[in-house]
Amino acid sequence: MHFDNIYDIVKNEIYAGDRLLQKYFVEDSLTHKKIENRGQLLKYYYQDTHPAIIDRATWEAAQKETARRQAEFWRPRHPFSRLIKCGICGKSYCHKAGKRSRAKWGCLDKEKATGSCKNFNVMDSELLKACNNVLGLEEFDEAIFKDKVKKIIVQPEGILEFHFHDGEIKREKFITDKVELRRQVVPIALYQGIEICCGIHGHRLWHALINGRHYWKCGLKVQHKVDCDCWSHITGTKVLQMVKKLTSRDDITYENLAEVVEKSIVMPDNTIEFHFKDGRIEKCPKP
Ligand SMILES: [Zn+2]
Ligand SMILES: [Zn+2]
Known part of the structure; x- marks a missing residue:
């Protein structure tokens, strides 16, 4: 024995x-x-x-x-666990819990420090929508799903490929979380009248409010998907911090920022050039 x-x-x-x-x-x-x-x-x-x-x-x-x-x-797992596979590296997709609509599935390889897979994340909402479409359901039904679907492959061109137990394959387009993120982004000109532009191409930076936090991103990246070398991902807290430092004013907020700052230019050397309403021009390094 x-x-x-x-x-x-x-x-x-x-x-x-x-x-x-x-x-x-x-x-x-x-x-x-x-x-x-x-x-x-x-x-x-x-x-x-x-x-x-x-x-x-x-x-x-x-x-x-x-x-x-x-x-x-052996407790029951999420109905999609182990069923979603990456169309690039073949690894499983794992669930990343997020606030409300932000919950999504992402390639396991991306979770690792050494991971290099660039495949898209799939938001829960998009996954459910695609499932209901291929199964012809109004509302998601776990029993029907498990009975019919063998696996789902996430193809990098933004397609969910459903493989059925009977050998049938159905493809459904999905909106990646990057597009969803882009939807939340508005040109800076529309936000509080504050103008921030890129110091390389002169593009306006775009503003996004994600989970209550302010971000600015180079317009070249947002609009044309071209990588720009400017310091392109700036958090609102950093911008406020810099303006407070340069003006020695603690009461600067997003609401009154435009009263003080005329425009600002994000330089490739990790500084921002602030043009103040009083004519002063000052550069501030990244905090
Ligand atoms: Zn992958
Ligand atoms: Zn740029």
């Missing part, structure tokens, strides 16, 4: 002084190959057949605990 792991030791009744007979049986009398008795034959349980090395109360408590842990391990 050999033990594969601690589980086998804990489950072994011999330590409690009992014997369970016919756990294994010889299926084929020619090969003498032993197989596990999974109910094909009767099993015989005898108590106190020999001195125990573990008292019965401890043994029974251990049985209860292993049963509890097993139940926990």
Whole structure:
């Protein structure tokens, strides 16, 4: 007899002084190959057949605990777990919980420090929409989904490829979270009258309010998807911090920023050039 792991030791009744007979049986009398008795034959349980090395109360408590842990391990998972695969690297997609509408699925490879996969995230809302479309459902039904769908492959061109158990494949377009992010972005000219532009191409920076935080991003990136070398992702807190420092005023907020600052230019050397309403021009390094 050999033990594969601690589980086998804990489950072994011999330590409690009992014997369970016919756990294994010889299926084929020619090969003498032993197989596990999974109910094909009767099993015989005898108590106190020999001195125990573990008292019965401890043994029974251990049985209860292993049963509890097993139940926990096999608890029902998210219906999409392990079913979504990356169309670039082949790894599974894992769920990233987020605030309300921000919950999404992303390639497992991206989660690692060494990961290099660039495949898109899929928002929960888009995934459900696509599922309902391919299954012809009004509302998501886990039983129908599990019954029909074998796997979903996220293709990098923004397509969810549904592979059905019967071999059928259906493709559904989805909106990536990047597009969703872009939707929340408005040109800076529309925001509080504050103008921030890129010091390389002169593009206006675009403003976004995400989860209550202000960001500015180079217009070249947002509009034309061209990478710009300017310091293109600026948080509102940093801009406020810089203006407060340059003006020695603590009362600067997003609301009154435009009263003080005429425009600002984001320079590629990680500084912002502020043009104040009073004519002053000052550069401030990234805090
Ligand atoms: Zn991947
Ligand atoms: Zn730029």
